[in-house]
Amino acid sequence: MNTQTKDTRSHILEVGRSLIARQGYVGVGLSELLKAADVPKGSFYHYFQSKEAYGCALLENFVAQYQESLADTLGNAEQPARDRFLGYFEGWLAKQIGPSLQDRCLVVKLSAEVADLSPDMSRILQDGVSSIISSLTETLEQGITDGSIAPLNDPYGLARAIYYQWLGASLVAGLSHDDAPLKATMEATKQAVPAP
Template identity: 55%
Template sequence: MPVMTDTRQHILATGRALVARHGYTGVGLSELLREAGVPKGSFYHFFRSKEAFGCALLDSFVEGYAEDLTATLGAPDKPARARLLAYFEGWRMRQSGDAYEAHCLVVKLSAEVAELSPGMREVLNHGVSAIVARLAAVVREGATDGSLPAHPDPQMLATTLYQIWLGASLMGALSRDTLPYDGALTATAALIDNKGNT
C-alpha cells in the first residue's frame, strides 16, 4: 500500500513541476509518463483520465497551500497587518522568481481551465474561496489587535486584494519584472490601512 501511495504522489509531483512550467494543456500524457518513469497502466490505476489527474493535482496543491497559509497568516507572534503583508510579499517572491515549481497553480491555471474542465474549475473556485475567507479573517483580527482599522466589509476587502494580486501576476508574467507586484504591494498597504478604501 505505501508503494502505491508513493507512486501516486510521484506522478502528482512530476505533474506539478511540468504543469507549473508548461500549463495543463501543454503537458501531454506521454510526456508526464516519460518524466515520471511509470507505465500508462500505473497512471490509469490512480487516475481515470487526464482531467481526473488535473483535479487530483489541484486538490493536492490546495491542501498544501492551506498548510502554508496557516503558517503565514496564523503566525501567533505577529500582528495581523504584518501577517497580511508577509503573505503578499511571499506571493511576490514566488511569482516573480524563476523557479516555476514555486509559482501558484491557482494563478497559473485559473484562466486556462475555467472553460476546459468543470471539475478543475470547482477545485480552483473552492481553493480561492478558502484563501479569501482566511484573508478576511485576518483583516478582522487586525481590528481586534489594533494593527488595522476596522473595515466595514472584510470579505469584500479580501476579495479585492486577491483580485489585485491575480492581476499583478498576469501582468508580471507578461512584463517579466517585479513592477506589477510592487504596485500591488503599495495598493495592498493603502487598502488595509484604510487609505482610499471605501
C-alpha cells in the first residue's frame, strides 16, 4: 500500500471515528462521511467494499490502537502492577467524562448497536474485549507476584467482572449524563483489588 493510499484510508477512518463517536454507526450516513472527509464516493469504495466493511476496518483500527496504548498503562513495568491496573481504569474514567467524544471507548458506544447489525463487527469488538481482559488478568497476576496485590483466587474472573462493571457503569453514565456511576465503580475497583 503506497503512502497516499494509506493516508487517504487513514483519513477516512479518522473522520468516521469522530462522527461515529458523536452519532453512532447507524446515525452516520455514507454521504455525510464522504462530505466530512472530503473524498468522492469512488475513493471510499476503492478502500472499502461497503459501509459494513468500513465499520469492520474502523473497529480493527480502534482495537489495534487501543492495544498499543495499553503499553503506556498496563505494560509500564516501571510501576507496581496494582498502580498500573488502577491507572488503566482512572484513564477510562477521565476519558469517559472528558469533553472529547472521540477519546471515549468505541466498545461502550457501539457494542449494543452492532450486536444485531453485523456479526463481523461484533466479532471484532468481542475479540478486542477478550484481549483487554487477558491484559488485565496478566496485570493482576503480576501484582500478586510483585507483592502489590493481595493473593486472589481467580484473577481472570475478577478482571472480567471488573471490566464488565466498567462497561455497565459507562452506559449508565452516558444515559444519565452523570459521572457518579463511574466514580462509584472506581471505588469498587480499588476495593476489589486490595494491596497486601
